[in-house]
Amino acid sequence: MAISSAAKMAPVVITLVTDGARCLLARQSSFPKGLYSALAGFCDIGESVEEAVQREVAEEVGLEVESLQYSASQHWPFPNSSLMIACHATVKPGQTEIQVNLRELEAAAWFSLDEVAAALMRKGSFTQQQSDALPLVLPPKLAIAHHMIKKWVETQTSSLPA
């Protein structure tokens, strides 16, 4: 029997921004304590992926994307079906001042390779983050954001001088 469905997936761009040395991560107030992720946002009707990335990065943190590269995609069922379209983006090294859009985000910040690599190595779950000085917590492996951050760390590490 053929299965038909009128259900649709909504395209969402998720962007890991780097200035060459650091990556930009952000959190919403609804996230578990300490959790920071890549910038995500629904595509508007009529937009290309490139336009959606540029608009979302500008809207959420006030930065201008210099270049971007598609990386991977993922079906994301929470809370409704989204097609997550992952891109890595760069901003110009001299233009890195973040202006957080507090209507969309609670915080956004640049993180060093060391900080992000250490967070990836930590096995802790969200419930273990009880101390006052919250360590950076990254999205779990089931989220494409985790793999984008891991890929960035691997790329940065492999380009370090020996």
Ligand SMILES: NC(=O)C1=CN([C@@H]2O[C@H](COP(=O)(O)OP(=O)(O)OC[C@H]3O[C@@H](n4cnc5c(N)ncnc54)[C@H](O)[C@@H]3O)[C@@H](O)[C@H]2O)C=CC1
């Ligand atoms: N798999 C992953 O690694 C990650 C997935 N996400 C997902 O990306 C999606 C977008 O993230 P945010 O913008 O931060 O979400 P959000 O939940 O903050 O949504 C932003 C706004 O878009 C509205 N909205 C909901 N469904 C929509 C649709 N189909 N089309 C247009 N607007 C819609 C919401 O009402 C809200 O006002 C969420 O579903 C989130 O779960 C976000 C980060 C990481």
